[in-house]
Amino acid sequence: MKRIVLERLTLNNFKGIKNLVLASNGGDADVYGDNATGKTTMFDGFVWLLFGKDSQNKADFEIKGLDGAGKVLQHRLEHEVEGVFLIDGRRRTFRRIFKEDWTKKRGSVTDEFTGHTTTYFLDGVPVKKGEYTAEVDSIIKEDLFKLLTSPSYFNEQLKKEDRRKTLLEVCGDLTEAEVIHGNKELASLPGILGDRNLESHKKVISSRCTVINKEIKELPVRISEVQRQMPDVAELDDEELLKEDIAILRNRVESGDAELSRILSGGEVAVKEKRLREIESELIDIKSRMHSDVLDKLALKRDEVNRIHIEVDRYRREIEDKQQRIQQNERSTVNRRQEAERLRTEFAELKGLVFEHPEGHDAHCSACGQSLPEDQVKAAHDKAEADFNRKLAERKERINASGKAAVADAQKFEEDTARLQVEIETLNSTLQVLQTELTGADNELNELRMGVKDPTTDPDYAKKQAEATQVKQQIEVLRTSGEEAAATTRFVIRQQRAEIEEMERDLAKFDSVRRAQMRVMELEKQERELAAEYERLQHELFLCEEFTKTKVSMLDAKINSKFKLARFRLFEDQINGGIKEVCDTLYKGVPYDGGLNNAARINVGLDIINTLGEHYGFSAPIFVDNAEAVTRLIDTDAQVIRLVVSEVDKKLRVETAAMQEAI
Known part of the structure; x- marks a missing residue:
């Protein structure tokens, strides 16, 4: 260090x-x-x-x-x-x-x-x-120096994101594969994320949900606007005659529309896109098959490491409790020994006390003034001396009893201290064995993590990736050629409609009504599709948040075992059911910035410095x-x-x- x-x-x-x-x-x-x-x-x-x-x-x-x-x-x-x-x-x-x-x-x-x-x-x-x-x-480094020289820097000046980063650096992070394997509900998450990481995908979801909400709010207004613009055809007639006159041209236009619909429907593109989804699913299956055995062993070994961490923490707390009791016993022993010595001194002083008859004592009656008989004077003297001796004996007896009790208490505290020291030695021996087991289990866990294979090295996986690339290129070619054909068809349709424009002037109102109705149906369909997409995105967001909860739960015992006093809360439940990533320091359940006294803040800060100093090798x-x-x-x-x-x-x-x- x-x-x-x-x-x-x-x-x-x-x-x-x-x-x-x-x-x-x-x-x-x-x-x-x-x-x-x-x-x-x-x-x-x-x-x-x-x-x-x-x-x-x-x-x-x-x-x-x-x-x-x-x-x-x-x-x-x-x-x-x-x-x-x-x-x-x-x-x-x-x-x-x-x-x-x-x-x-x-x-x-x-x-x-x-x-x-x-x-x-x-x-x-x-x-x-x-x-x-x-x-x-x-x-x-400056940031490390400030972390190690000020007990308040970590909790009061460092941002919460940097606190989380520091804790994960000290205690070790978990891979996404380990977290997903630890919660079966997250099995579909890798396919959802694709090439994105968790945080990037959450931002994409949030952005898309904002757009969808805006569009869903606008659609009723757009539908109402289409309905208001629909022309009134109540007073129009002879539509059939107009239809007969323009039937030939209309058939041509309809044929053009049909051709355009066929082009826009992209039948070949849909087939290719379906195959692309199948390939992606096959890639996920290959990756899951390669990782399954190793991840099972990782999960078992991680559970073993967490169990040992908990045992080590329990033994440490028990040793600390007994050490505190020893300190209390030692203080109590000193106090009781001092009390016994004080009583011994007081008892010695009482041994030198003897009764002294007060000089100048008046031997006359206080009522009549006559001299008292000698036997009455002697009786009064004897009574006073007897009272003095009785009170002196009672006082000695009380002091003697209190002194014996103080000595007995001191011996009791000393015996309890000796017993606690023997128990601490036994606990320390057990703790050393557990720490040795923990070191071995950590090493085995690291070896298992290194054994997770890269799926790209598998021939089947590489072959599927190559096929996926080829299919994507084919989709792009089909979309480009379809756009050119659609542009040509639209041009022909516009020419045909221009030829019959005069004949359809009145009939156009009927066409406008029909087009408006179709538009309303399209907008209503779009509204349903957006609602379905929003529900799917919310499920993906739930999986992302569940991933964070699972990861934090798995890391909690590992992180907190590194510290004697400090404990950390790494996420916070929200009112809407989601979670918010935080990094709050706690001591005995009390938040650092939520009522913790100065003494606890300082010692918690020193506890954090001790752990960080040991990790970074600096004092x-x-x-x-x-x-x-x-x-x-x-x-x-x-x-x-x-x-x-x-x-x-x-x-x-x-x-x-x-x-x-x-x-």
Whole structure:
């Protein structure tokens, strides 16, 4: 794993901070300060040093110090950040300086502000921006660096699409063939998709459905318009005479229309298209036959891997629960031992107490003032001493009983701790065996995936593909020749109709009525066909969404097993019955951006960083802002710099791990 450690970070004249040095010496550090003392500015400087942006991924933020009115406090300053890092044990120094440019123009007495300049240094040597950027990029990519240094970056700055992409990259995606094989309802999906991928086909469906909806809404209006334009023939007569006069020419026109209908019907084209569909179906059968056996084995092995993942997760949670109980027992043991010691001290103090008769005691009657007899004075003294001794004995007895109970409780907690440690060792042994089994099962799964054959290597498949190409070419030729013949026939029909135009002037109204009626029927047929097409497209959309649900369900256990705290919801049911692809982070069922407290957000972010760091093989300094919100950060192999709000610290105060050990 590549390890990046921050040894020292120095800020000069950066966002209002005149000078600040964070000397972590390569270890963890806690930075304390009241609000607006510069804790977040330190993180901004750290990110700006390497990438020229602040911690919120903004490149145009204000570096100079400003007054209350938003004006620059002091010009001509050099705004500088320098960082000393250990990169895989090698010390490297990066330095970036931002300053104003002032130029005295010819003929001018004073110089004028003309812009800004940024200079760069690597290990003390000045370099150009390109060389500086290339050096940083060679160590770690910007997007990966931000993922590994800020617990909030993944959930608060990364887009949901990029979160899904990152999770799938870390945990491994599933092929379309595996998903389809896992749900028999999706068997027809490959034939529907053709050469398109799932998302492209969904866009095609959505676009086509929009067009169909628009056309379906317009068709009743178009039908009504045709009916309104239908001429009134109630007062016309002698249609039969007109028909006899133009019968010969009409027959010719009808013959032409029949010829045109035959051409447009495309009988040969329909036969070829039917054969093309048959070939495509045969190709799908060949592909399914080639993949069936391997996919069955893949499904069984994938189920085995998922089962082991679930077992590993269960054992880990049980170990964590017992470790937490051990910590509670240890705290309770210390408390009860301290209580026993306190009671022991109190008991020892009581042993030294003896009854003392109060001096100056009045031996006279309080009512009459006469001297009391000696026997009455002695009786009062004896009674007071007896009361003192009785109360002292009762108090000792209570202390003795409480002390014994405290010691017994401490022994009980210690015995429970010993028992839990033995159970943890047993669980760890079982967990190691499961992890070994999981590694072997993953390897076998990868080998099975590599065994899925490419259908294009099959001779029958290649032969069918060649035939399909040939049929497509034949269809294109038939359509081209049909269009030419149709154009010729239409021309002849127009000439014939021109010859009988005068004779049909009155009869045209009857023809208009008949044509209008035919048009209405065509539009009604088109309406039915569009409705049928819309229903088919909706079924295809359902299959696409079912594919996504199946894939997410198969990936869910695999992804969540990679994380100790974080869980992920990758799709969301919609009101209309569809699904929406999302990527929401959850902790114990609570969404990250829907009520999760700051402590849980920080630890969930660290859990994500741990998994991503292990996958990418990188460890970089983690800046935890608002760290006072969490009492205990989860363990991480990376260097951690906690930014803690402390009202008493009006200036930033840094505590390193070495300082805390010395204390």
